[in-house]
Amino acid sequence: MKYRCLLFDLDHTLWDYETNSREALTDLFREYQLQEKGIDNREFINTFEKINNEMWDLYDRGLLHRDAIRNERFHKILLTHSIDDYGLSLRISHDYLIHSPKKKNLMEGCREILDYLFPKYPMVIVTNGFDEIQSTKLSSSGITHYFKDVITSARAGFKKPAKEIFEFALQQNGFSAPDALMIGDNLLTDMAGAQNAHIDTVYFNPMNLKHNSPVTFEIGKLTQLKQLL
Ligand SMILES: [Mg+2]
Structure with missing residues:
Protein backbone atom coordinates (compact mmCIF):
# COMPACT_ATOMS: atom_id res chain seq x y z
CA MET A 1 0.00 0.00 0.00
CA TYR A 17 -19.10 6.37 22.52
CA GLU A 18 -22.46 4.55 22.74
CA THR A 19 -21.50 2.02 25.39
CA ASN A 20 -19.48 4.55 27.39
CA SER A 21 -22.30 7.10 27.29
CA ARG A 22 -24.86 4.53 28.37
CA GLU A 23 -22.72 3.49 31.33
CA ALA A 24 -22.23 7.12 32.40
CA LEU A 25 -25.92 7.92 31.96
CA THR A 26 -26.92 4.90 34.03
CA ASP A 27 -24.57 6.08 36.82
CA LEU A 28 -26.10 9.58 36.67
CA PHE A 29 -29.62 8.20 36.55
CA ARG A 30 -28.98 6.49 39.88
CA GLU A 31 -27.01 9.34 41.43
CA TYR A 32 -29.70 11.93 40.65
CA GLN A 33 -32.53 9.50 41.49
CA LEU A 34 -34.26 10.28 38.22
CA GLN A 35 -36.50 7.25 38.60
CA GLU A 36 -38.19 9.08 41.50
CA LYS A 37 -38.87 11.96 39.11
CA GLY A 38 -40.82 9.58 36.90
CA ILE A 39 -38.19 8.85 34.25
CA ASP A 40 -37.29 5.37 33.03
CA ASN A 41 -33.53 4.66 32.63
CA ARG A 42 -33.98 3.24 29.12
CA GLU A 43 -36.07 6.24 28.03
CA PHE A 44 -33.50 8.61 29.54
CA ILE A 45 -30.77 6.95 27.44
CA ASN A 46 -32.96 6.95 24.30
CA THR A 47 -33.75 10.64 24.70
CA PHE A 48 -30.09 11.45 25.29
CA GLU A 49 -29.04 9.60 22.12
CA LYS A 50 -31.67 11.30 19.97
CA ILE A 51 -31.02 14.85 21.25
CA ASN A 52 -27.23 14.38 21.47
CA ASN A 53 -27.02 13.11 17.87
CA GLU A 54 -29.16 16.00 16.62
CA MET A 55 -27.02 18.57 18.46
CA TRP A 56 -23.70 17.07 17.29
CA ASP A 57 -25.00 17.00 13.74
CA LEU A 58 -25.88 20.72 13.95
CA TYR A 59 -22.46 21.41 15.51
CA ASP A 60 -20.70 19.50 12.70
CA ARG A 61 -22.62 21.59 10.16
CA GLY A 62 -21.54 24.81 11.85
CA LEU A 63 -25.08 25.62 12.99
CA LEU A 64 -24.53 25.28 16.74
CA HIS A 65 -21.83 26.49 19.15
CA ARG A 66 -20.10 23.86 21.28
CA ASP A 67 -21.21 25.58 24.49
CA ALA A 68 -24.81 24.94 23.46
CA ILE A 69 -24.13 21.20 23.61
CA ARG A 70 -22.70 21.55 27.11
CA ASN A 71 -25.32 23.94 28.45
CA GLU A 72 -28.51 22.92 26.69
CA ARG A 73 -28.25 19.17 26.05
CA PHE A 74 -29.55 17.91 29.39
CA HIS A 75 -32.07 20.73 29.69
CA LYS A 76 -33.67 19.55 26.45
CA ILE A 77 -33.56 15.95 27.65
CA LEU A 78 -35.20 16.75 31.00
CA LEU A 79 -37.83 18.92 29.28
CA THR A 80 -38.73 15.93 27.10
CA HIS A 81 -39.50 14.12 30.34
CA SER A 82 -41.52 17.13 31.63
CA ILE A 83 -38.85 18.29 34.09
CA ASP A 84 -38.10 22.01 33.77
CA ASP A 85 -35.06 22.48 36.03
CA TYR A 86 -32.13 24.27 34.37
CA GLY A 87 -29.96 24.08 37.51
CA LEU A 88 -30.39 20.30 37.69
CA SER A 89 -29.61 19.98 33.98
CA LEU A 90 -26.35 21.89 34.43
CA ARG A 91 -25.29 19.67 37.36
CA ILE A 92 -26.02 16.53 35.35
CA SER A 93 -24.19 17.99 32.33
CA HIS A 94 -21.14 18.82 34.46
CA ASP A 95 -21.05 15.30 35.92
CA TYR A 96 -21.61 13.67 32.53
CA LEU A 97 -18.61 15.52 31.10
CA ILE A 98 -16.48 14.28 34.01
CA HIS A 99 -17.68 10.65 34.14
CA SER A 100 -18.24 9.70 30.52
CA PRO A 101 -14.66 10.29 29.22
CA LYS A 102 -13.31 8.06 32.03
CA LYS A 103 -15.16 5.03 30.63
CA LYS A 104 -12.89 2.51 28.98
CA ASN A 105 -14.90 0.64 26.33
MG1 LIG B 1 -16.85 9.63 14.92
Whole structure:
Protein backbone atom coordinates (compact mmCIF):
# COMPACT_ATOMS: atom_id res chain seq x y z
CA MET A 1 0.00 0.00 0.00
CA LYS A 2 1.13 3.49 -0.83
CA TYR A 3 0.08 5.10 2.47
CA ARG A 4 2.66 6.40 4.95
CA CYS A 5 0.40 7.88 7.63
CA LEU A 6 -3.02 6.99 9.09
CA LEU A 7 -5.51 9.55 10.38
CA PHE A 8 -8.14 8.24 12.80
CA ASP A 9 -11.37 9.68 14.09
CA LEU A 10 -11.89 8.91 17.82
CA ASP A 11 -15.59 8.85 18.85
CA HIS A 12 -17.63 5.95 17.44
CA THR A 13 -14.54 4.79 15.49
CA LEU A 14 -12.08 3.73 18.21
CA TRP A 15 -13.67 4.83 21.50
CA ASP A 16 -17.07 3.19 21.98
CA TYR A 17 -19.10 6.37 22.52
CA GLU A 18 -22.46 4.55 22.74
CA THR A 19 -21.50 2.02 25.39
CA ASN A 20 -19.48 4.55 27.39
CA SER A 21 -22.30 7.10 27.29
CA ARG A 22 -24.86 4.53 28.37
CA GLU A 23 -22.72 3.49 31.33
CA ALA A 24 -22.23 7.12 32.40
CA LEU A 25 -25.92 7.92 31.96
CA THR A 26 -26.92 4.90 34.03
CA ASP A 27 -24.57 6.08 36.82
CA LEU A 28 -26.10 9.58 36.67
CA PHE A 29 -29.62 8.20 36.55
CA ARG A 30 -28.98 6.49 39.88
CA GLU A 31 -27.01 9.34 41.43
CA TYR A 32 -29.70 11.93 40.65
CA GLN A 33 -32.53 9.50 41.49
CA LEU A 34 -34.26 10.28 38.22
CA GLN A 35 -36.50 7.25 38.60
CA GLU A 36 -38.19 9.08 41.50
CA LYS A 37 -38.87 11.96 39.11
CA GLY A 38 -40.82 9.58 36.90
CA ILE A 39 -38.19 8.85 34.25
CA ASP A 40 -37.29 5.37 33.03
CA ASN A 41 -33.53 4.66 32.63
CA ARG A 42 -33.98 3.24 29.12
CA GLU A 43 -36.07 6.24 28.03
CA PHE A 44 -33.50 8.61 29.54
CA ILE A 45 -30.77 6.95 27.44
CA ASN A 46 -32.96 6.95 24.30
CA THR A 47 -33.75 10.64 24.70
CA PHE A 48 -30.09 11.45 25.29
CA GLU A 49 -29.04 9.60 22.12
CA LYS A 50 -31.67 11.30 19.97
CA ILE A 51 -31.02 14.85 21.25
CA ASN A 52 -27.23 14.38 21.47
CA ASN A 53 -27.02 13.11 17.87
CA GLU A 54 -29.16 16.00 16.62
CA MET A 55 -27.02 18.57 18.46
CA TRP A 56 -23.70 17.07 17.29
CA ASP A 57 -25.00 17.00 13.74
CA LEU A 58 -25.88 20.72 13.95
CA TYR A 59 -22.46 21.41 15.51
CA ASP A 60 -20.70 19.50 12.70
CA ARG A 61 -22.62 21.59 10.16
CA GLY A 62 -21.54 24.81 11.85
CA LEU A 63 -25.08 25.62 12.99
CA LEU A 64 -24.53 25.28 16.74
CA HIS A 65 -21.83 26.49 19.15
CA ARG A 66 -20.10 23.86 21.28
CA ASP A 67 -21.21 25.58 24.49
CA ALA A 68 -24.81 24.94 23.46
CA ILE A 69 -24.13 21.20 23.61
CA ARG A 70 -22.70 21.55 27.11
CA ASN A 71 -25.32 23.94 28.45
CA GLU A 72 -28.51 22.92 26.69
CA ARG A 73 -28.25 19.17 26.05
CA PHE A 74 -29.55 17.91 29.39
CA HIS A 75 -32.07 20.73 29.69
CA LYS A 76 -33.67 19.55 26.45
CA ILE A 77 -33.56 15.95 27.65
CA LEU A 78 -35.20 16.75 31.00
CA LEU A 79 -37.83 18.92 29.28
CA THR A 80 -38.73 15.93 27.10
CA HIS A 81 -39.50 14.12 30.34
CA SER A 82 -41.52 17.13 31.63
CA ILE A 83 -38.85 18.29 34.09
CA ASP A 84 -38.10 22.01 33.77
CA ASP A 85 -35.06 22.48 36.03
CA TYR A 86 -32.13 24.27 34.37
CA GLY A 87 -29.96 24.08 37.51
CA LEU A 88 -30.39 20.30 37.69
CA SER A 89 -29.61 19.98 33.98
CA LEU A 90 -26.35 21.89 34.43
CA ARG A 91 -25.29 19.67 37.36
CA ILE A 92 -26.02 16.53 35.35
CA SER A 93 -24.19 17.99 32.33
CA HIS A 94 -21.14 18.82 34.46
CA ASP A 95 -21.05 15.30 35.92
CA TYR A 96 -21.61 13.67 32.53
CA LEU A 97 -18.61 15.52 31.10
CA ILE A 98 -16.48 14.28 34.01
CA HIS A 99 -17.68 10.65 34.14
CA SER A 100 -18.24 9.70 30.52
CA PRO A 101 -14.66 10.29 29.22
CA LYS A 102 -13.31 8.06 32.03
CA LYS A 103 -15.16 5.03 30.63
CA LYS A 104 -12.89 2.51 28.98
CA ASN A 105 -14.90 0.64 26.33
CA LEU A 106 -13.35 0.51 22.87
CA MET A 107 -14.95 -0.55 19.59
CA GLU A 108 -14.65 -4.25 18.80
CA GLY A 109 -11.19 -5.12 17.46
CA CYS A 110 -9.78 -1.68 18.31
CA ARG A 111 -6.80 -2.78 20.38
CA GLU A 112 -6.05 -5.67 18.01
CA ILE A 113 -5.91 -3.39 14.98
CA LEU A 114 -3.89 -0.69 16.76
CA ASP A 115 -1.35 -3.33 17.85
CA TYR A 116 -1.15 -4.50 14.24
CA LEU A 117 -0.82 -1.02 12.72
CA PHE A 118 1.44 0.58 15.34
CA PRO A 119 4.77 -0.87 14.06
CA LYS A 120 3.82 -0.14 10.44
CA TYR A 121 2.42 3.40 10.32
CA PRO A 122 2.54 6.64 12.28
CA MET A 123 -1.04 7.28 13.44
CA VAL A 124 -2.70 10.61 14.24
CA ILE A 125 -6.11 11.30 15.84
CA VAL A 126 -8.19 14.01 14.11
CA THR A 127 -11.22 14.89 16.23
CA ASN A 128 -13.90 17.55 16.67
CA GLY A 129 -14.41 16.65 20.33
CA PHE A 130 -13.58 18.91 23.25
CA ASP A 131 -9.79 19.06 23.93
CA GLU A 132 -9.41 17.91 27.51
CA ILE A 133 -12.21 15.39 27.13
CA GLN A 134 -10.61 13.68 24.13
CA SER A 135 -7.27 13.29 25.90
CA THR A 136 -9.04 11.81 28.95
CA LYS A 137 -10.78 9.28 26.67
CA LEU A 138 -7.47 8.24 25.11
CA SER A 139 -5.70 7.83 28.44
CA SER A 140 -8.54 6.14 30.33
CA SER A 141 -9.01 3.58 27.57
CA GLY A 142 -5.23 3.03 27.42
CA ILE A 143 -4.61 3.91 23.75
CA THR A 144 -2.68 7.22 23.98
CA HIS A 145 0.69 5.60 23.24
CA TYR A 146 -0.40 4.34 19.81
CA PHE A 147 -0.67 7.89 18.46
CA LYS A 148 2.04 10.19 17.26
CA ASP A 149 -0.22 13.20 17.63
CA VAL A 150 -3.75 14.26 18.57
CA ILE A 151 -5.24 17.05 16.46
CA THR A 152 -8.38 18.62 17.91
CA SER A 153 -10.47 21.26 16.20
CA ALA A 154 -9.47 23.75 18.92
CA ARG A 155 -5.77 23.20 18.23
CA ALA A 156 -6.14 23.37 14.44
CA GLY A 157 -8.52 26.35 14.50
CA PHE A 158 -10.88 24.49 12.15
CA LYS A 159 -13.21 21.58 12.61
CA LYS A 160 -13.99 18.64 10.36
CA PRO A 161 -15.23 18.66 7.57
CA ALA A 162 -13.03 21.75 6.84
CA LYS A 163 -10.01 20.69 4.80
CA GLU A 164 -7.77 22.90 6.94
CA ILE A 165 -7.86 20.59 9.98
CA PHE A 166 -6.64 17.68 7.83
CA GLU A 167 -3.97 19.86 6.21
CA PHE A 168 -2.87 21.01 9.67
CA ALA A 169 -2.64 17.38 10.88
CA LEU A 170 -0.45 16.44 7.91
CA GLN A 171 1.73 19.53 8.09
CA GLN A 172 2.36 19.10 11.84
CA ASN A 173 3.58 15.57 11.22
CA GLY A 174 5.52 16.05 8.00
CA PHE A 175 3.18 14.33 5.54
CA SER A 176 1.22 15.36 2.47
CA ALA A 177 -2.25 14.36 1.26
CA PRO A 178 -1.24 11.43 -1.02
CA ASP A 179 0.61 9.84 1.95
CA ALA A 180 -2.46 9.70 4.16
CA LEU A 181 -5.56 7.60 4.72
CA MET A 182 -8.44 8.84 6.93
CA ILE A 183 -10.46 6.25 8.86
CA GLY A 184 -13.77 7.31 10.42
CA ASP A 185 -17.46 6.60 10.95
CA ASN A 186 -18.99 9.90 9.81
CA LEU A 187 -19.76 10.52 6.13
CA LEU A 188 -19.77 14.31 6.53
CA THR A 189 -16.99 15.13 8.97
CA ASP A 190 -14.58 12.27 8.26
CA MET A 191 -15.25 11.19 4.68
CA ALA A 192 -16.31 14.42 2.92
CA GLY A 193 -13.82 16.32 5.11
CA ALA A 194 -10.85 14.17 4.09
CA GLN A 195 -11.98 14.29 0.46
CA ASN A 196 -11.98 18.10 0.69
CA ALA A 197 -8.28 17.78 1.54
CA HIS A 198 -7.68 15.17 -1.24
CA ILE A 199 -7.04 12.41 1.28
CA ASP A 200 -8.19 8.82 0.62
CA THR A 201 -10.82 7.47 3.00
CA VAL A 202 -11.95 4.34 4.82
CA TYR A 203 -15.60 4.51 5.86
CA PHE A 204 -16.09 2.50 9.06
CA ASN A 205 -19.72 1.43 8.75
CA PRO A 206 -20.46 -1.22 11.42
CA MET A 207 -24.25 -0.80 11.09
CA ASN A 208 -24.02 -1.26 7.31
CA LEU A 209 -25.93 2.00 6.69
CA LYS A 210 -27.01 2.68 3.12
CA HIS A 211 -25.25 5.59 1.43
CA ASN A 212 -24.00 6.76 -1.93
CA SER A 213 -20.95 8.72 -0.86
CA PRO A 214 -17.78 8.20 -2.90
CA VAL A 215 -15.53 6.67 -0.22
CA THR A 216 -12.23 5.00 -1.19
CA PHE A 217 -12.75 1.91 1.00
CA GLU A 218 -15.48 0.68 3.31
CA ILE A 219 -15.27 -1.73 6.28
CA GLY A 220 -17.75 -3.11 8.81
CA LYS A 221 -15.11 -4.22 11.33
CA LEU A 222 -11.90 -2.48 12.34
CA THR A 223 -9.88 -5.69 11.88
CA GLN A 224 -10.71 -5.58 8.15
CA LEU A 225 -8.05 -2.84 7.95
CA LYS A 226 -5.50 -5.68 7.98
CA GLN A 227 -6.57 -6.53 4.44
CA LEU A 228 -5.93 -2.95 3.30
CA LEU A 229 -2.81 -2.05 5.27
MG1 LIG B 1 -16.85 9.63 14.92
